[in-house]
Amino acid sequence: xxxxxxxxxxxxxxxxxxxxxxxxxxxxACLDGQEAWDYxxxxxxxxxxxxxxxPKKSGLEVLKTLRRKGIHTPVLxxxxxxxxxxxxxxxxxxxDDYLVKPFAFEELLARIRVMLRKxxxxxxxxxxxGDLSLDLNSHQVFRExxxxxxxxxxxALLRYLMMNQGRILSRDQIEQHIWNYDYAGSSNMVDVYxxxxxxxxxxxxxxxxxxxxxxxxxxxxxxxx
Amino acid sequence: MKKLSLKWKLTxxxxxxxxxxxxxxxxxxxxxxxxxxxxxxxxxxxxxxYEGFELIDVKEDTLAVDSDFSDVExxxxxxxxxxxxxxxxxxxxxxxxxxxxFRENTxxxxxxxxxxxxxxxxxxxxxxxGPVRIRGICSVSSLEEELRLLIxxxxxxxxxxxxxxxxxxxxxVKRTLRPVFRIxxxxxxxxxxxxxxxxxxxxxxxDEITILGExxxxxxxxxxxxxxxxKQFTSDVSHELRTPLAVILSQCDELLSLPSLxxxxxxxxxxxxxxxxxxxxxxxxxxFLSRTDQNRQALTxxxxxxxxLTKTVLEEQELLAREKDITLxxxxxxxxxxxxxxxxxxxxWLNLIENAISYTPVGGTVKAGLSADEHAVVGYVKDTGVGIxxxxxxxxxxxxxxxxxxxxxxxxxGLGLSMVKWIVQAHGGxxxxxxxxxxxxxxxxxxxx
Numbered sequence: 001x002x003x004x005x006x007x008x009x010x011x012x013x014x015x016x017x018x019x020x021x022x023x024x025x026x027x028x029a030c031l032d033g034q035e036a037w038d039y040x041x042x043x044x045x046x047x048x049x050x051x052x053x054x055p056k057k058s059g060l061e062v063l064k065t066l067r068r069k070g071i072h073t074p075v076l077x078x079x080x081x082x083x084x085x086x087x088x089x090x091x092x093x094x095x096d097d098y099l100v101k102p103f104a105f106e107e108l109l110a111r112i113r114v115m116l117r118k119x120x121x122x123x124x125x126x127x128x129x130g131d132l133s134l135d136l137n138s139h140q141v142f143r144e145x146x147x148x149x150x151x152x153x154x155x156a157l158l159r160y161l162m163m164n165q166g167r168i169l170s171r172d173q174i175e176q177h178i179w180n181y182d183y184a185g186s187s188n189m190v191d192v193y194x195x196x197x198x199x200x201x202x203x204x205x206x207x208x209x210x211x212x213x214x215x216x217x218x219x220x221x222x223x224x225x
Numbered sequence: 226m227k228k229l230s231l232k233w234k235l236t237x238x239x240x241x242x243x244x245x246x247x248x249x250x251x252x253x254x255x256x257x258x259x260x261x262x263x264x265x266x267x268x269x270x271x272x273x274x275y276e277g278f279e280l281i282d283v284k285e286d287t288l289a290v291d292s293d294f295s296d297v298e299x300x301x302x303x304x305x306x307x308x309x310x311x312x313x314x315x316x317x318x319x320x321x322x323x324x325x326x327f328r329e330n331t332x333x334x335x336x337x338x339x340x341x342x343x344x345x346x347x348x349x350x351x352x353x354x355g356p357v358r359i360r361g362i363c364s365v366s367s368l369e370e371e372l373r374l375l376i377x378x379x380x381x382x383x384x385x386x387x388x389x390x391x392x393x394x395x396x397x398v399k400r401t402l403r404p405v406f407r408i409x410x411x412x413x414x415x416x417x418x419x420x421x422x423x424x425x426x427x428x429x430x431x432d433e434i435t436i437l438g439e440x441x442x443x444x445x446x447x448x449x450x451x452x453x454x455x456k457q458f459t460s461d462v463s464h465e466l467r468t469p470l471a472v473i474l475s476q477c478d479e480l481l482s483l484p485s486l487x488x489x490x491x492x493x494x495x496x497x498x499x500x501x502x503x504x505x506x507x508x509x510x511x512x513f514l515s516r517t518d519q520n521r522q523a524l525t526x527x528x529x530x531x532x533x534l535t536k537t538v539l540e541e542q543e544l545l546a547r548e549k550d551i552t553l554x555x556x557x558x559x560x561x562x563x564x565x566x567x568x569x570x571x572x573x574w575l576n577l578i579e580n581a582i583s584y585t586p587v588g589g590t591v592k593a594g595l596s597a598d599e600h601a602v603v604g605y606v607k608d609t610g611v612g613i614x615x616x617x618x619x620x621x622x623x624x625x626x627x628x629x630x631x632x633x634x635x636x637x638x639g640l641g642l643s644m645v646k647w648i649v650q651a652h653g654g655x656x657x658x659x660x661x662x663x664x665x666x667x668x669x670x671x672x673x674x
Contacts, residue, residue, distance in 0.1 A: 021525075042471030151527055151567050172474075181467075183509065183568070188541055192571050196537045 001116060001160055002043070002177045005029040006036035006059065007051040007078060012101075016049065019105055020112075024139070024156040026180040033057025040066060043176055044073070046119070047112055050095075051078045052086050060086070060093055067094035074115035078103075113137065120163045127162040130222045132201060132209055134162050143201055153178065154197050161210070161220040170217040194218055231405075235398045236391060243390035244383070251379045259372050266300075266368060267332050270345045273301040274361040278347075281305060281314075283354040290314040300367065306358040318342075318362055327358060334365070341365040404434040408441060421449040459515040463508045470508070473501045503638075510640045514624065517647050524566045524651055531561040531570070531602060535595045538574040542582070550587050553578075556594035563602055563674055565652055573648045576641040577606040577668055584666070585610035597674065601654075605669040613660040621658060622646045645670075 003025045007013040017029040030036050034056040050059035077090040077098040087098050097111050113136050125136040132143045141148045160177050171190040202208045211219050280291040295316050304315035325335045333344040348358040404427050411425045427438035477498035516522040539555050546553040581591045589609040620626050625639040649656045654672035
């Protein structure tokens with residue numbers, strides 16, 4: 001899951017990036033509206049955190065342009081204390097949620113999970129396919145009731161696959177959603193990670209869940225016997 | 226002389242000059258001093274002799290000599306003689322013999338029994354008596370004694386002066402040269418720590434060395450700025466290029482999804498797409514390296530099973546090797562646990578093996594292995610490829626260096642090994658390359674556990 005942070009307050013920006021990365025999200029952070037737009041123009045994000053008051057281009061402008069272009073990525077607005085008007089304007093312009101600064105970090109994480117869940121149409125924080133389940137809150141993964149230990153990138157990859165279960169995902173798509181802008185691309189890093197993940201969640205079990213679609217990419221689904 | 230430091234050279238020079246000057250001044254002073262002391266002694270002698278005549282009166286044809294005449298005043302002995310040479314009155318110093326002939330109005334120097342004397346004679350016609358001679362004698366020996374004492378004093382004082390001068394010179398030179406040492410130290414630190422932000426910071430003073438230091442600092446400012454601008458440039462350019470490339474890629478994807486394309490159009494679009502993809506990757510790698518230059522590339526350290534990681538990469542790379550009919554042999558020790566950045570360590574293996582495969586001819590062999598002891602993990606990749614010549618071997622870690630420039634394999638950026646080296650070093654390890662032209666190369670890295 002890839003998240004864009006647009007926040008001009010440097011300390012908060014850095015903190016947000018660090019905290020979100022600890023949750024295995026891949027994060028790009030920028031300091032003004034124009035830069036935010038450059039990022040949005042070149043990559044798909046799963047969630048966008050937008051500060052309303054930003055130099056060059058305000059968060060509201062970015063949001064409006066985004067929606068006008070038909071991009072429906074969930075947007076969470078970060079607003080100052082006393083700007084009810086901004087919040088109303090923001091929600092009307094197509095924001096999915098807002099948080100008033102200063103906010104508790106746990107709350108931000110919970111709101112992000114809610115937004116991600118909405119996309120998959122799941123009501124709880126537990127994603128599952130067959131006998132494999134993944135807890136978005138606690139970062140635990142179980143198969144046949146047994147807990148599996150995954151590295152943070154493996155978890156990020158599985159989370160992305162599970163949120164998009166049944167959909168064929170290309171290598172590029174996976175690369176874009178698992179790694180942030182800072183990642184120095186490599187042709188088969190995704191293949192290595194899929195192989196890695198398979199060793200943990202598929203190989204020890206009879207029923208395989210990760211499937212290769214020749215020439216297209218990978219898909220997580222239950223195949224009929 | 227050449228081996229001496231400037232500090233000692235200057236101290237020696239100053240001390241020598243001080244010694245010379247002091248010596249000369251002392252010699253001149255002594256010479257002039259002794260001359261004038263002797264001259265004033267002679268004139269005093271004459272004065273006393275002339276005064277002596279005033280002390281003698283003639284009363285009723287006999288001489289009446291004042292008692293002062295016999296007093297030794299200012300070291301001068303007076304004696305009066307008749308024309309015949311008979312002593313009339315006064316005193317002659319002990320040990321002085323009267324054999325010195327009478328010679329009027331000249332100062333004689335008489336050496337008698339080891340002592341030297343000045344002798345001055347004068348005669349006068351005393352009214353009612355006749356001629357009377359007066360002789361004045363004064364010892365030069367005591368004067369010479371004093372002079373000798375002075376010379377001895379000078380001989381003691383001179384070395385003391387030299388020592389004092391040397392000590393003063395040394396501390397002065399040391400103080401003056403201190404800023405020079407500071408300049409040297411700063412330059413050395415910049416070289417060793419590769420930290421251009423250091424400055425000499427000589428403050429106050431308008432002397433030449435302070436000005437030199439300031440000039441140095443402002444030069445460093447410019448250097449650092451240029452250096453930073455260059456780094457920033459790489460980073461900026463890469464960012465600027467990435468956005469349009471992303472657009473090219475997404476447009477290609479969109480067009481390729483159209484069912485109406487002819488196979489020719491599809492092939493052309495695919496080529497554009499692949500090349501744009503390579504470019505994007507190249508730019509990402511440049512950005513990666515520019516972040517390492519700026520010390521902004523962070524590591525995400527996690528405990529991980531290096532064996533599983535290595536095997537996974539090798540299995541994946543085996544597919545690539547098979548395409549070129551290259552045998553990939555592996556020799557991986559089980560259960561090696563380390564703490565490291567997973568993505569970067571995968572990257573390390575990917576780059577090393579891709580590199581080996583691309584420089585190994587069809588049918589060759591690439592061998593990769595991993596082993597560990599208590600302190601370190603050792604990994605290697607060995608190929609039977611074209612190898613690297615001795616003079617090029619140290620250059621392979623340079624950015625954009627390629628062993629064979631004629632190769633236009635665009636998927637090979639020439640940045641792979643630079644990244645490999647950084648990854649190994651960032652994990653606190655080291656990497657070495659051995660190669661023999663035409664026989665193959667060996668890359669071996671060591672990571673601490």
